[in-house]
Amino acid sequence: MSRSIPAITVSRLGWSTPDGRAVLSNLDLRFAPERTGIVGRNGVGKSTLLRLLTGDLAPSTGSVAIEGRIAMLRQTVQVAPDETIADLFGARAALALLRRAESGAATADELAEADWTLDARIAESLTKLGLPFPPDTPLARLSGGERTRAALAGAIFAVPDFLLLDEPTNNLDAAGRAAVRETLAGWRGGAVVVSHDRDLLEEMDAIVELTGLGATRTGGGWSAWQARRQIEQAAAEQQLATAEKRADAVQRQAQAATERQDRRDSGGRRKAARGDMPRIVAGGMKRRAEESRGAAGRLAERRQDAATAQLAEARSRIEIVDPLAVSLPSAGLPASRTVLDLDHVTAGHVAGRPVIRDLSLTITGPERVAIVGPNGAGKSTLLALVAGTLAPWQGRARTLVPFALFDQRVALLDPARSVADNFLRLNPGTTNNQCRAALARFRFRAEAADRIAGTLSDGQMLRAGLACTLGAPRPPQLLILDEPTNHLDLDALTAVETGLAAYDGALLVVSHDRTFLNAIGIARTVALDGAG
Known part of the structure; x- marks a missing residue:
């Protein structure tokens, strides 16, 4: 008996929430x-769909x-104290049995x-994802990115028909992201991938967008989806504009017809009032006028119903979205100011084990500098030095202008x-x-500004932080x-990019998102190599 196609x-x-x-x-x-990317705004139900599957x-x-x-590979790989890669x-x-066999203790x-x-x-599975660790390595010793890659290796090892991946490249460095892309490029089964990583989405065979109106599927990767989305959005907006014009024209025509009929009726009544026409003729004119008014009214009603239906259909194809707008006023930073x-x-966190060694860096005026490097290379340590939350062991760290981290x-x-309270604070x-x-x-x-921060989703929390920082x-x-782009949906990410591109202050950014x-x-990149 042949096996059915997966x-x-x-x-x-x-699916609805308990409330x-x-x-x-x-x-x-x-x-x-095939490899299918799932995209959509934060809160639209992407992760919920995977949990339903x-x-x-x-x-x-x-x-x-x-x-x-x-x-399934979830966004966060939970770790118990005794858990290992195995x-x-x-x-x-199975590995414990092998160890007993190797020691001669197996039956x-x-x-x-x-x-x-x-x-x-x-x-072999671990090596493909850049993890040269033995299977008895405790998961607690791995970084978050390494745990994600190890979990992906374990999922693939089971040779499923479908991989379900929820934001697989979040918190991964450039090497980790490349390993995930290469793994999926060579995957011959099905994959359903929730992601906002545009480089990863470009590798998909199809994109499914979830919106408040439902789901639409586009063949090809992110660029193909983006192009088709823009075309379809423009067509839908044009159809809506045409339907609105038609509805307005039908309304004006009906009003004009009613006014013409009123004038004719008024003229007939004045003539009848003068008494210069027989009563039977006047009665006939009145009856014909009423019949004409009724027919005109029914025709106008049918036209208005058709125009209203067309307008409703055009509106149903456009999702009403509250746009995210990131517009930053001038920071007033002089071009010659040392920032x-x-x-x-x-510096480091454990005595005798420096994470950063003998580093010098100067930013002047509205320079834009990226800090890159593998996980554990010291990027967050460097930012802590700049923010003043970590003191250097040697050398001097000075931040000379107002800043926000x-x-x-x-x-x-x-x-x-x-x-709202966080913003005011x-x-x-x-x-x-x-x-x-x-x-x-x-x-x-309105009420969304009064929500308690701890009740927000990851994407909403990130957006709230950006609001308090950039607003x-x-x-x-x-x-x-x-890493400001983790968990941001694609529309929000585009808005943030636009706002930061127009910002006239200095930027110091840690990110593995090359497109961002x-x-x-x-304009300048500082690469940390993990060797201090």
Whole structure:
């Protein structure tokens, strides 16, 4: 009996939060053995869709049918104290059996069950993702990026028909991102990938966009989707404009017809009142006038109904979205002003183990500098030196202008306070009206500005942090950004890029997103090699 072709079919799928808020509604999708990117605004239900596919969530309506086996990689790889890389491969027991066999402690039955190729196959999977670690390595010893890559290696090792990946390149350095892209490029099964990483999305065979209107599929990668999206958006806007003009014209024509009929009726009544026509003729004219008015009214009503239906159809094709607008006022930074001066700085977190050694760096005027390097190379340590939260062991670190630090954990926000309270705390002297206006530009309007920060999703938390950092009436003359694009949806990312490109202060940015760095006009790159 031949095996059926693997597929994931979603039929009329819906899911709502416990308080009844609809997240996904009436969704119809089919995933074939190809690489499909899932894109959409934060909160539209991308991760929820993956959890419905894995069975972690039960649909409120509709169904999910899966032909084949799936493996899931979540955004955060949770770590228990005793977990090792072997646990990500589901191989702890099998490897323990091998160790007993190698030491001569295994029984005859255990020897018969031993998989003598297991060590080599796990090592090969890890090496492909740039991880030269033995399988008994504790996960707690790995960085977040290394754990993500190890989890991906474990998922692929199971040879599923479909890989489900939720933001697989978040927190990965350039080498890690490249390893994920190369792995997916060589993957011959199906993959459903939720991501905002444009380089990764470019490698997809198809893009599915989730919006409040449902799901649309486009063949090809990110560039093809972006081009088609712009064409379809322009066509939908043109159809809406045409429908609005037609509805207005039909309304004007109906009004004009009514006014003409009123004038004719008025003339007939005046003539009848003069008494110069027989009563029977006057009665006939009145009857014909009423019939004419009724026919004209019915025709006008049918035209108005048709125009209204066309207008409603045109409006249904356009999603009403509250836009994110990042517009920064002048920072007032002179071109000759020294912004930052690091002079032969050595620093670290553990005595005798410097992360940064003998580093000098000067930023003058509105320079834009990127800090790059592998995970663990000292990028966040360098930013801590610049922000003054870490003192150098040797050398001197001076930041000579007002600055703001936006870190990847959005630690600047107090999770117990509302978004508005955080803004007022971080921007002293700001009025409530200024606060509300600034937050509204970042999609925190009315009640949304009063939400407690700790209740926000990752994407919303990032957006709130950006609002508090970039929304001040007078921005700082130096912006220090540590991985500012993680968890931002593509529309928000474009808005942030546009705002930062127009910012006239200095930028010091840590990011592995090459497209982002190019978009904001980085002029100089400092590469840390991890060797101090």
